Amino acid sequence: MDAALKLADAGSIDLSDLVDLDRYPIDEPNSDAWRELVERTRADLAEDGCSILPGFLTAAGLERARAEGGVLAPKATFQPRMCNIYNTAHDPSLPDGDPRHIYLERSSGFVTRDMITAETAIQRLYQSPALKQLVAACVDRPEVFEYADPFAGLVFNVLPPGTQQPWHYDTNEFITTIMTQGAEEGGVFEYCPNIRSPGDENLSGVARVLRGEDPQKIKQLDLRAGDLQLFKGRYSLHQVTRVGGSRERHTAVLAYAAQPGVVGPLERTRQLYGRVSEAHILAERRRQQAADGLIR
Numbered sequence: 001m002d003a004a005l006k007l008a009d010a011g012s013i014d015l016s017d018l019v020d021l022d023r024y025p026i027d028e029p030n031s032d033a034w035r036e037l038v039e040r041t042r043a044d045l046a047e048d049g050c051s052i053l054p055g056f057l058t059a060a061g062l063e064r065a066r067a068e069g070g071v072l073a074p075k076a077t078f079q080p081r082m083c084n085i086y087n088t089a090h091d092p093s094l095p096d097g098d099p100r101h102i103y104l105e106r107s108s109g110f111v112t113r114d115m116i117t118a119e120t121a122i123q124r125l126y127q128s129p130a131l132k133q134l135v136a137a138c139v140d141r142p143e144v145f146e147y148a149d150p151f152a153g154l155v156f157n158v159l160p161p162g163t164q165q166p167w168h169y170d171t172n173e174f175i176t177t178i179m180t181q182g183a184e185e186g187g188v189f190e191y192c193p194n195i196r197s198p199g200d201e202n203l204s205g206v207a208r209v210l211r212g213e214d215p216q217k218i219k220q221l222d223l224r225a226g227d228l229q230l231f232k233g234r235y236s237l238h239q240v241t242r243v244g245g246s247r248e249r250h251t252a253v254l255a256y257a258a259q260p261g262v263v264g265p266l267e268r269t270r271q272l273y274g275r276v277s278e279a280h281i282l283a284e285r286r287r288q289q290a291a292d293g294l295i296r
Contacts, residue, residue, distance in 0.1 A: 018061035056228035076109030104166035144256035170233030184245025191238035
């Protein structure tokens with residue numbers, strides 16, 4: 001084995017070959033610069049549910065991640081289907097106008113964590129205690145944890161030309177993403193900040209957005225390859241518009257949980273990745289209604 005090879009290691013904080021540590025000193029949590037970064041990110045999240053760290057990856061780190069993405073992308077699983085934003089089955093008892101009656105095309109692909117090897121940049125970033133400590137501080141949690149889910153937690157999102165990721169919510173409160181390759185055309189990240197809240201689905205407001213009746217609620221982000229995004233996707237409806245041109249859009253999705261042992265919902269896992277594991281089946285037996293009372 002190459003002595004210089006670096007593997008994903010939950011006990012290592014060294015990301016100097018990937019992250020611009022001069023701009024984002026995530027390895028120095030006792031520094032003024034680190035505290036200022038956290039305060040700025042917290043303010044963004046409080047105001048808009050979203051914060052961007054531009055140029056988080058170094059030029060060399062981005063080039064490596066982009067090259068690795070080219071190797072990973074052909075492994076993506078595509079499960080194209082029409083679905084509502086909650087990924088729930090059709091329910092004829094729901095009233096007319098309910099957003100669960102609105103079906104959208106989902107055609108993006110995913111490479112699951114079990115297919116992403118330990119030496120890749122995104123595995124190293126995902127397992128890094130320095131990044132986890134930063135994310136935890138920014139979302140005001142004492143600690144965040146990697147998913148116990150063998151497929152999710154870390155996934156690589158692939159959108160070839162002609163595909164899209166439709167309006168949806170995330171199952172966890174917050175998400176971290178790093179785009180490693182942008183689309184030539186389209187592929188725009190759009191979101192409606194805090195359109196729902198714990199205990200309040202705001203079904204009528206959501207339906208207006210889905211029907212194109214409330215475009216002023218929609219914000220767009222000018223994401224660039226190498227940027228890190230922290231996003232409260234549990235409460236903010238969001239989508240990636242249809243990709244055009246000839247280049248795929250690639251994004252690493254790094255999901256952390258506020259408690260250990262999180263495994264994704266069985267049916268959502270099957271819909272997204274085309275398969276489930278024993279861990280998903282066992283977790284489904286134990287699963288109860290979401291603590292915040294929202295539709296999953």
